[in-house]
Amino acid sequence: MRLRAALLATSLLAATPFAAKATTITGPYVDIGGGYNLTQTQHGHFADTEDGPGREKLGHRHGWTGFGAFGWGFGNGLRAEIEGDYNWSEIYSKTRGDKGSDRSYGGFINVLYDIDLKRLFNIDVPVTPFVGVGAGYLWQNAHDVTVGNNAARSLSGTKGGFAYQGIVGAAYDIPGVPGLQMTTEYRMIGQPSSFTMGNYTASGPEGTGHASFDHRFNHQFIVGVRYAFNNAPPPPPPAPAVVPPAPTAARTYLVFFDWDGAALTGRSREIVAEAAQASTHVQTTRIEVNGYTDNTAAHPGPRGEKYNLGLSMRRADSVKAELIRDGVPANAIDIHGYGEAHPLVPTGPDTREPQNRRVEIILH
Template sequence: MRLRAALLATSLLAAAPFAAKATTITGPYVGIGGGYDLTQTQHEHSADIKNGQNGNNDFGDHVHHSHGWTGFANVGWGFGNGLRAEVEGAYNWSAISSYSSATSTKGHDRSYGGFVNVLYDIDLKRLFNIDVPVTPFVGVGAGYLWQNVSSASTMDGMSVNRKGTNGSFAYQGIVGAAYDIPGVPGLQMTTEYRMVGQVEDFGMGNVTGGLASGGERSAMRYDHRFNHQFIVGVRYAFNNAPPPPPPAPAVVPPAPTAARTYLVFFDWDGAALTGRSREIVAEAAQASTHVQTTRIEVNGYTDNTSAHPGPRGEKYNLGLSMRRADSVKAELIRDGVPANAIDVHGYGEAHPLVPTGPDTREPQNRRVEIILH
């Protein structure tokens, strides 16, 4: 029941929302943590010793633990690709609630030592495209722990004291998650579950009992020990410069809008607008209000014939092209185009739309071009 409750508490901490995403560590870091320790029931084996000789009444007992706590401090290095390595000092304390053969028990045991851990941070965004404010991690460690026992119990009307210290190889598995603390670059909160095991038996010396003979002692040995730990901690990474901001998106200027051209044609030697010509001018005026127009050009032209042949013909045609342009401008103004938005030019026989020989009446060259810029 206690194990299930502790697992639930750790799960809730891991699921709690945080404001920023935890980051993968690169370079040195330090950390501390502490939390709840639950030690599984152990088996105790003892052999009576009388007058310096081993007795032959071996018997076993069960050691039950209740509440406990754990703490650690570590220093490590992150390689920038999710892998980390660290050296850690750990301390565990657990109350001994009872021995199976005792009627009453009071005492505790504790362990202390160090581990070398190798861990891997799981970048959910990079690996799975999951954008959540948490970076899970997993790890393993190996080290050495000394265990110290100090307890007093009553068994069959006798008082038995257990005291002693011994050490053994230890290992641990780690599952946790890290969260950035907003506003403090490099500082992270961690939540972890650890399973710590000690694989060797160890003997406990200086064990005496209030036995009738007064000379008996027992050599106590404890079997494989398992600790389940639920930890909250903080760590600080020293290389915590924020990543460079993403480059600003390139500003692509809008493509210039192509000029729109409308052609108005005229009778030979004429500058008057026909019905169809007025319709075309009206279309140009309407279009100028629906597209972004900064300038309207009105350019008049003639063909290379003239009502006044000879040297005066070219000059006459230049004036005729200007009258045609002015006629179109006046119609645009009637259709609602501001006069100051219109530039008027007359080019005479220049820039024919259809190349021809001399003195050729070409209807398409007798024109005005309305150009919307």
């Protein structure tokens, strides 16, 4: 029951939501923690009875554990660390008369792996689980531990031996403190069979002797904090490439004419074709074609202004006809003739100015 309750408490704590996703460690870090230590009942072998070796159970009740570690994260989820441990356990059994306490201390070398749920499984939760294994050496110490009712045995002594452990846990970032994380974990520590606890003395006809115990298992439920020194925030993502807007097609085109002429040149036809093509790529509701002349005329005097009005219309008609040949619907084109009005380049009277002899194609 105690083991199931401790497992449930650790699971609930690991499931508690936090504000930020735990980070994968790169570089050095330190880790400390402590919590509940539950040691399974052991069986002892005693060489003190007149009829041969005796056997007794060694009952454990409550205990606690603490550890400190220094490690290195490789940035890909893998970590390696050196750890120091101290464990204490109460020995008590009313039915068997066990009482006292024992403790163990030593160290492990651990290899762990942080599971990045977002990267591996696209699960976006604020927790990074981790698993690990370790191997090391623990010294077991007992002082005046009483075992058994009848031929009560008093154990004392210190003995060391190989130990191993498995680790399952989770880490959470502490908001506002870069590099600082909270951890919760379960550990199972094992020490091989025939582990020698120490010498003992026995009451009654039995005397002193040598005691050994079978495989020892510690179940530990731990809360801790971990600090990573290389906690600079990741570089910001590169700024998105700025794609320049596509050049806007011109909406006004100029077609120039020879003096007193309304015929299109080769270059003029190219400009008209560009305007026709542009009208299919930009939003166009109508096309305005305006004809102009300079302030000279083949017939000077008042007749000259009237003549130039007609000449500007003939020029506009030439451009309109070319637009229609280039695929522009006739009903989309409006033409006007303005004669000498609205010169592109202001001049004195009776001046031949090539830029004023023009037609403007305006896309609306």
